[in-house]
Amino acid sequence: AELTLAIVKPDGISGNHTNSIKNIILQSGFTIHTQATLHLHQHTVTAFYAEHSTKTFFPSLVKYMTSGPVLIMVLEKVNAIADWRTLIGPTDARKAKITHPDSIRAMCGEDLERNCVHGSDSHESAAREISFFFPDSLSV
Numbered sequence: 238a239e240l241t242l243a244i245v246k247p248d249g250i251s252g253n254h255t256n257s258i259k260n261i262i263l264q265s266g267f268t269i270h271t272q273a274t275l276h277l278h279q280h281t282v283t284a285f286y287a288e289h290s291t292k293t294f295f296p297s298l299v300k301y302m303t304s305g306p307v308l309i310m311v312l313e314k315v316n317a318i319a320d321w322r323t324l325i326g327p328t329d330a331r332k333a334k335i336t337h338p339d340s341i342r343a344m345c346g347e348d349l350e351r352n353c354v355h356g357s358d359s360h361e362s363a364a365r366e367i368s369f370f371f372p373d374s375l376s377v
């Protein structure tokens with residue numbers, strides 16, 4: 238089966254959404270292959286989101302992602318990458334509440350930045366992101 242990287246971001250943890258998110262994950266047929274709770278350092282966030290490093294929102298993104306612990310999970314399922322992206326909904330949680338009210342970001346996100354969860358957006362991203370956090374992983 239396919240693997241993808243999911244993150245419950247600091248607002249998801251501090252808002253006590255972890256259990257609901259895990260229930261949705263399991264009820265949707267994913268298995269949690271690996272998980273770790275980490276408080277990310279600014280250097281880690283900078284490396285993880287390197288593609289966004291020149292954007293004006295980048296300093297704010299780093300501050301947000303280092304504001305508290307995150308839960309990082311490798312999820313496994315047939316079509317895991319696309320199915321997890323569908324479950325989380327659009328990047329802008331404010332729009333998600335209108336257009337995708339059943340999505341995870343509609344449930345626990347706030348706006349374009351504070352959107353509660355992450356999901357790999359392609360096979361290439363999933364492979365990079367899984368080995369970024371779990372370099373010993375043998376399955377990618």
Ligand code: ATP
Nearest residue numbers: 289294298327328349350351352354355356357358
């Ligand atoms: P993720 O990669 O976290 O799953 P995404 O692929 O939906 O999200 P990206 O465009 O890769 O979105 O942006 C990465 C993260 O940066 C977003 O999830 C959000 O937290 C933040 N972000 C993106 N665009 C903006 C913006 N214009 N203003 C503020 N924060 C933003």
